[in-house]
Amino acid sequence: MGRRLLRNPLAVAGGLIVLVLFVAAVLAPWLTPYDPSDFDAAHVLEGPCALHLLGTDGLGRDVLSRMLFGARVSLMVGFVSVGISSLVGVTLGAVAGYFRGVVDTVLMRFVDVMLTFPTFFLILAVIAYLDASIWNIMLVIGLTSWMGVCRLVRAEVLSLRERDFMVAAEALGMKPSRVIMRHALPNAMAPVFVAGILGVAGAILVESALSFLGIGVQPPQPSWGNILTEGKSTLGVAWWLSVCPGLAILITVLGYNLLGEGLRDILDPRLRSR
Amino acid sequence: MNASNVNVAPGNAPGVGATPPDSSNSLLRAVGLTKTFRVGGSLFGAERSVHAVTDVNLEFGAGRTIGIVGESGCGKSTLGRLLLRLLVPTAGRVEFDGVDLATLTPRDLRSARRNMQIVFQDPYASLNPRMKIGRIVGEGLEVHGVATGKEAREQVLALMARVGLGADAYDRYPHEFSGGQRQRVGIARALALSPRFVVADEPVSALDVSIGAQILNLLMELQDERGLAYAFISHDLRVVEHVSHDVAVMYLGRIVELAPAAEIYAGARHPYTQALLSAVPSVEGKDRKQRVILGGDVPSPLDPPKGCAFHPRCAIAVARCRVEEPQLIDDGGHRTACHLVAGDHLSGHGMAGGAEAHLSRPA
Numbered sequence: 001m002g003r004r005l006l007r008n009p010l011a012v013a014g015g016l017i018v019l020v021l022f023v024a025a026v027l028a029p030w031l032t033p034y035d036p037s038d039f040d041a042a043h044v045l046e047g048p049c050a051l052h053l054l055g056t057d058g059l060g061r062d063v064l065s066r067m068l069f070g071a072r073v074s075l076m077v078g079f080v081s082v083g084i085s086s087l088v089g090v091t092l093g094a095v096a097g098y099f100r101g102v103v104d105t106v107l108m109r110f111v112d113v114m115l116t117f118p119t120f121f122l123i124l125a126v127i128a129y130l131d132a133s134i135w136n137i138m139l140v141i142g143l144t145s146w147m148g149v150c151r152l153v154r155a156e157v158l159s160l161r162e163r164d165f166m167v168a169a170e171a172l173g174m175k176p177s178r179v180i181m182r183h184a185l186p187n188a189m190a191p192v193f194v195a196g197i198l199g200v201a202g203a204i205l206v207e208s209a210l211s212f213l214g215i216g217v218q219p220p221q222p223s224w225g226n227i228l229t230e231g232k233s234t235l236g237v238a239w240w241l242s243v244c245p246g247l248a249i250l251i252t253v254l255g256y257n258l259l260g261e262g263l264r265d266i267l268d269p270r271l272r273s274r
Numbered sequence: 275m276n277a278s279n280v281n282v283a284p285g286n287a288p289g290v291g292a293t294p295p296d297s298s299n300s301l302l303r304a305v306g307l308t309k310t311f312r313v314g315g316s317l318f319g320a321e322r323s324v325h326a327v328t329d330v331n332l333e334f335g336a337g338r339t340i341g342i343v344g345e346s347g348c349g350k351s352t353l354g355r356l357l358l359r360l361l362v363p364t365a366g367r368v369e370f371d372g373v374d375l376a377t378l379t380p381r382d383l384r385s386a387r388r389n390m391q392i393v394f395q396d397p398y399a400s401l402n403p404r405m406k407i408g409r410i411v412g413e414g415l416e417v418h419g420v421a422t423g424k425e426a427r428e429q430v431l432a433l434m435a436r437v438g439l440g441a442d443a444y445d446r447y448p449h450e451f452s453g454g455q456r457q458r459v460g461i462a463r464a465l466a467l468s469p470r471f472v473v474a475d476e477p478v479s480a481l482d483v484s485i486g487a488q489i490l491n492l493l494m495e496l497q498d499e500r501g502l503a504y505a506f507i508s509h510d511l512r513v514v515e516h517v518s519h520d521v522a523v524m525y526l527g528r529i530v531e532l533a534p535a536a537e538i539y540a541g542a543r544h545p546y547t548q549a550l551l552s553a554v555p556s557v558e559g560k561d562r563k564q565r566v567i568l569g570g571d572v573p574s575p576l577d578p579p580k581g582c583a584f585h586p587r588c589a590i591a592v593a594r595c596r597v598e599e600p601q602l603i604d605d606g607g608h609r610t611a612c613h614l615v616a617g618d619h620l621s622g623h624g625m626a627g628g629a630e631a632h633l634s635r636p637a
Contacts (some may be wrong), residue, residue: 168394170392171390174384183402
C-alpha cells in the first residue's frame with residue numbers, strides 16, 4: 001500500500017502537507033518565537049520582517065506564533081470531531097447493516113432526517129444556545145457529520161454479512177457484538193479511514209467559518225478563522241493578516257483532500273476510474 | 275462408527291430419515307421444514323414469495339451421511355442453513371437431541387451451536403482475511419470458554435495436525451494458503467468444538483479433483499473417528515455416491531427421492547433422479563447408456579408449476595402430474611414423490627436401471 005501511495009505524486013504532496021502541519025502544531029510551543037498573546041504596543045500592524053516573519057496584528061502580537069497555535073486548534077477540531085462522527089457513524093452503521101430489518105429501516109430514516117438539516121445552520125443554531133467553546137464546536141461538528149460514515153459502514157457490513165466467514169462466526173455461537181467487532185468491522189474500515197481523512201478537511205473548514213463569524217473559537221485564543229476576521233477589518237493596511245490564515249486554511253484542506261483521495265484510489269479499486 | 279443399515283429391509287428403515295419418528299438413533303431431525311423468502315413488496319409492487327425449501331423431513335443419525343443433491347438453485351444450501359438454524363424456517367422445526375431449536379433462548383442457541391457446525395464451499399470467502407489461522411481455528415474454544423491460553427493453543431495445534439496443517443500455519447494469514455489448505459482450516463474450525471452434526475455445503479466443488487478427494491477422505495476419516503453425522507450437500511452425484519449412506523434428491527425445494535445410496539445409484543425411481551444419473555459421465559465409453567436429456571431450465575421458484583413441480587420437464591408426465599402434487603411415499607425404505615412410481619416401479623421407463631453403484635460406501 002505504501003509503495004502505491006508513493007507512486008501518486010498528488011497524494012504524496014497531500015501527505016507531506018499533512019505531516020508538516022501535524023509536526024508544526026504539535027511542536028508549536030517550542031517553535032514559536034513569541035508568546036501568541038504577548039501585546040507589543042511598539043510594533044502594531046508591522047509587515048513581515050526579520051523580527052516578525054509574518055508581521056504583527058493590531059495588538060502587536062506575532063502573527064507567525066498565532067498561526068502556529070491556530071494550527072493546533074485546527075488539528076484538534078479536525079481529529080476530535082472526526083473521531084466523534086466516526087464513532088457514532090460506525091456504531092450505528094454496523095448495527096443497521098448487521099441486524100437489517102426494522103432496526104436498519106429506523107436507523108436509515110433517522111440518517112435521512114439528519115441529512116435534511118442544512119448542517120451549517122444547525123450548527124449555528126446549536127452554538128447560539130451553547131457556549132462557543134472549542135469543545136462544544138467539536139461535539140456539534142462531530143454529531144452533525146456522521147451520516148456519510150454510517151451509510152458507508154452499513155453498506156460494507158450488509159455485503160460482509162453474506163460472506164461465509166461471517167456465517168461461520170455466527171455458526172460458532174458468537175454474540176452479535178463479537179461478530180461485528182471481530183469479523184465485520186476489521187474488514188469494513190478502509191472506506192471509513194478515507195472518509196475520516198476527508199472529514200478532517202471538512203471539519204477544519206467548518207471550524208474556520210464559525211470562528212470567522214465570531215461564534216467559534218473565542219479570542220484571545222488564536223484560530224485561523226478569528227485571525228482572518230481581524231484581517232478583514234484591516235485588509236487595506238495589513239494584507240498579511242488575511243493572506244496568512246487564508247492560505248493556511250486553503251493549503252491544509254487541500255492537503256487532507258489530496259491524501260484522502262489518494263488513499264481512496266488505493267483502497268477501493270472500484271472508484272479508481274472516476 | 276460403523277455405517278450400518280444401508281441396505282434396509284422393506285418396511286424397516288431406521289437410517290433413512292423422515293417421519294415416522296424413530297428417535298432412538300436420531301441426532302438431528304427436520305420436520306416439515308419450509309422456508310419462504312419474501313421479495314419485492316415495495317409500497318406499490320405486490321409482494322411475492324420464493325419457495326426455497328418446502329416440507330422437508332430428514333433424520334440424521336450419528337456416524338451417518340445423508341447426501342443432498344440437486345441442481346443449482348434447488349434449495350440445497352438454504353436447507354443446510356435451516357438445519358443449523360442459521361436461517362429461521364417459515365414453517366416446520368429442527369430438533370437436535372429431541373430439543374426443538376426454536377424453543378431455545380438466543381443464549382442457549384449459541385451454546386447449542388457447539389454441537390452443529392458447517393463447512394463451506396468457497397475456501398476463499400469462508401476465512402476472515404484479517405485473522406491468523408490459529409485464531410480462526412481456536413476462536414470457538416475461546417467463545418465457549420472450552421480452553422484458553424496455552425491449553426487452547428495445544429488443542430488447536432493438535433487439531434491442525436489432524437487435518438493435515440503444519441504448526442507453522444498457526445501464525446499465518448489465510449491468503450498465504452492454497453484452496454485445499456484453506457478448506458482444511460475450515461474443517462478444523464468446524465471441528466474445534468467437537469460437534470456431532472456437520473453440514474458440508476459443497477465442500478469440494480471449488481477444489482481440484484485430487485485435492486477434493488483428499489478432503490473427502492479426511493471428512494470420512496473424521497466421521498469414523500468421531501461418529502459425526504453429515505449433511506453432505508453437493509451437485510456432484512459421484513462425490514455424493516462416494517460419501518453418503520443415504521441420498522436425498524431435491525428439486526425446486528422439495529425432496530423428490532430419498533433412499534440408501536446404493537439403491538439410488540442402482541435403481542433410481544424418480545424420473546428426475548434418473549435424468550441426473552444419466553448425465554453423469556461414464557468411464558466405460560463403449561456401451562454408452564441411453565441418456566435422458568432434460569429440456570428447459572429449473573422453473574422459477576417464484577412461480578412453481580402446479581401439480582408436480584417437475585412435470586414441465588418430465589418425459590413421462592401424465593395428466594395427473596399437472597394437477598396433483600405427489601407426496602413422498604415410502605416403499606421399503608425407498609421414498610419417492612412421483613405418481614407413476616407409487617404403484618408400479620418406473621425402472622422400465624426413461625432409462626434403464628440407473629448408473630453403476632461401484633463407488634458406494636460399503637455397508
